[in-house]
Amino acid sequence: MNNHELVLVLDFGGQYNQLIARRVREAKVYCEVLPHDADLATIINKNPKGIIFTGGPSIAYEDDAPSVDHKIFELGIPVLGICYGAQLTAHLLGGKLEAAANREYGKKELEVALDHPLFSKISQQTTCWMSHTYHVTSLPENYKIIAKTNHCPVAAFANDQEKIYGFQFHPEVVHTPEGTKMLQNFLYEICECKGDWVMSNFVENSIKKLRNQIGDKKVLCALSGGVDSSVAAMLVHKAIGHQLTCIFVDNGLLRKNEGDMVEKVFTEQFDLNLIRVNAQDLFLKKLEGITDPETKRKNIGETFIRVFEAEAEKLDGIELLVQGTIYPDVIESGSAHAAVIKSHHNVGGLPEDMKFTSVIEPLRDLFKDEVREVGREIGLPSHVVDRQPFPGPGLAIRIIGDITKEKLAILREADWIYRAEIKKAGLQKKIWQYFAVLTGIKTVGVMGDERTYNYTIGLRGVTSLDGMTADWARIPYPTLETISTRIVNEVKNINRIVYDITSKPPSTIEWE
Numbered sequence: 001m002n003n004h005e006l007v008l009v010l011d012f013g014g015q016y017n018q019l020i021a022r023r024v025r026e027a028k029v030y031c032e033v034l035p036h037d038a039d040l041a042t043i044i045n046k047n048p049k050g051i052i053f054t055g056g057p058s059i060a061y062e063d064d065a066p067s068v069d070h071k072i073f074e075l076g077i078p079v080l081g082i083c084y085g086a087q088l089t090a091h092l093l094g095g096k097l098e099a100a101a102n103r104e105y106g107k108k109e110l111e112v113a114l115d116h117p118l119f120s121k122i123s124q125q126t127t128c129w130m131s132h133t134y135h136v137t138s139l140p141e142n143y144k145i146i147a148k149t150n151h152c153p154v155a156a157f158a159n160d161q162e163k164i165y166g167f168q169f170h171p172e173v174v175h176t177p178e179g180t181k182m183l184q185n186f187l188y189e190i191c192e193c194k195g196d197w198v199m200s201n202f203v204e205n206s207i208k209k210l211r212n213q214i215g216d217k218k219v220l221c222a223l224s225g226g227v228d229s230s231v232a233a234m235l236v237h238k239a240i241g242h243q244l245t246c247i248f249v250d251n252g253l254l255r256k257n258e259g260d261m262v263e264k265v266f267t268e269q270f271d272l273n274l275i276r277v278n279a280q281d282l283f284l285k286k287l288e289g290i291t292d293p294e295t296k297r298k299n300i301g302e303t304f305i306r307v308f309e310a311e312a313e314k315l316d317g318i319e320l321l322v323q324g325t326i327y328p329d330v331i332e333s334g335s336a337h338a339a340v341i342k343s344h345h346n347v348g349g350l351p352e353d354m355k356f357t358s359v360i361e362p363l364r365d366l367f368k369d370e371v372r373e374v375g376r377e378i379g380l381p382s383h384v385v386d387r388q389p390f391p392g393p394g395l396a397i398r399i400i401g402d403i404t405k406e407k408l409a410i411l412r413e414a415d416w417i418y419r420a421e422i423k424k425a426g427l428q429k430k431i432w433q434y435f436a437v438l439t440g441i442k443t444v445g446v447m448g449d450e451r452t453y454n455y456t457i458g459l460r461g462v463t464s465l466d467g468m469t470a471d472w473a474r475i476p477y478p479t480l481e482t483i484s485t486r487i488v489n490e491v492k493n494i495n496r497i498v499y500d501i502t503s504k505p506p507s508t509i510e511w512e
């Protein structure tokens with residue numbers, strides 16, 4: 001994508017780092033995240049219009065603290081340090097840091113110097129989000145303070161000659177309401193960006209690029225119906241039409257009508273070469289009697305691979321494979337992973353020994369929101385593009401205990417009602433992910449004059465940014481009431497509904 005103007009985000013390990021990059025992209029400037037120790041030649045090669053240092057958990061003056069090549073400040077490229085990035089900048093250039101008496105955490109009133117371009121069109125008193133223990137107590141020579149809070153005398157600093165800046169607060173989070181504007185000021189007022197990162201350009205360029213890359217070769221794609229694989233497949237289809245074949249493995253663990261919907265959209269609406277493999281019975285067999293969540297995931301992942309392989313073998317002359325890798329996957333695979341809480345078997349996880357000359361990843365540079373925008377741009381319907389996250393192992397990890405056809409049918413109906421009512425209440429865009437769970441619990445109830453002994457459905461609904469952390473969604477009681485009444489009345493074998501009111505952590509979003 002180096003035909004675009006570009007800003008680099010150097011990653012120091014803070015929790016909001018991807019968010020900074022997303023904000024820059026939202027401001028229509030293409031940016032890439034690199035590890036903080038990327039070498040200077042790589043940085044210069046990318047020809048960035050600006051560089052942003054992220055926050056991070058370290059203490060800048062300690063020996064093993066993550067740092068940068070000092071020469072980065074001499075390139076004449078504007079630099080904005082955020083939180084740790086600001087402290088590091090001040091420290092490396094001769095300023096002083098100290099531990100604050102108290103950790104400054106939360107929303108703070110920020111008083112800004114209005115005549116500075118970084119704060120152009122910002123209120124003089126504005127709110128910012130602080131989260132730090134160390135702060136700058138003395139600035140390097142020729143630096144000035146451009147914003148302060150009650151507890152933080154150097155909340156923002158600048159050296160306008162060198163174009164080097166620091167924010168002690170986090171402009172990228174929503175708790176800094178004018179933060180997006182401040183980042184835009186950095187990009188447009190300081191770095192003099194023009195804003196050429198728009199998805200219509202992306203679509204046009206990537207179709208051209210794909211045509212060049214693929215030529216007259218044949219291409220295969222595993223289509224799951226999820227946002228990433230759908231958009232990736234459609235983009236490639238737009239570029240090369242019937243040279244692309246998609247394999248859609250129906251594992252029988254999808255939600256109500258989903259398999260048919262996928263088939264319909266891609267074959268009827270877009271005339272994509274789609275092979276639907278109805279492997280429902282095979283998957284059920286491989287899951288028979290299995291209750292352990294990780295074993296379920298493993299068996300589903302393996303079965304998927306075997307089915308996909310068998311289908312691919314029937315096709316002749318395929319050389320390339322499309323994968324729906326997106327930018328967060330690229331960034332995350334470059335960093336050490338935390339402990340495996342749940343192994344995620346995605347459709348993308350194909351065996352390494354499959355015989356393809358190479359892999360095409362048309363969405364490798366995009367964040368999820370951008371993938372959705374591209375999907376809209378190329379005409380995919382909203383029910384595909386705005387689809388909520390759905391785990392690869394599907395309903396299998398939403399049935400606690402062993403999986404049977406009957407349980408799948410019960411869960412599908414309950415989930416269908418839940419989703420319909422959320423939509424009816426106009427909440428579907430406010431809740432990040434919502435679904436029903438068939439708990440393994442049977443309890444006593446009474447219906448008419450009869451005692452019942454039936455299953456309990458758990459309803460899960462969460463708000464989240466990226467699924468890493470989540471809060472339970474405050475669904476209004478009347479909506480919950482309708483959902484509960486409808487499920488119990490309309491779905492056989494259910495006599496109790498519970499709503500999950502735990503956040504992540506300590507829970508996870510899925511129950512298994």
Ligand code: XMP
Binds near residue numbers: 342508509
């Ligand atoms: P958890 O349950 O780990 O879920 O809080 C976080 C997000 O990941 C999804 N998820 C999965 N996605 N394969 C997937 O492709 C999986 O095995 C899997 N497990 C959880 C989950 O739906 C949520 O969006």
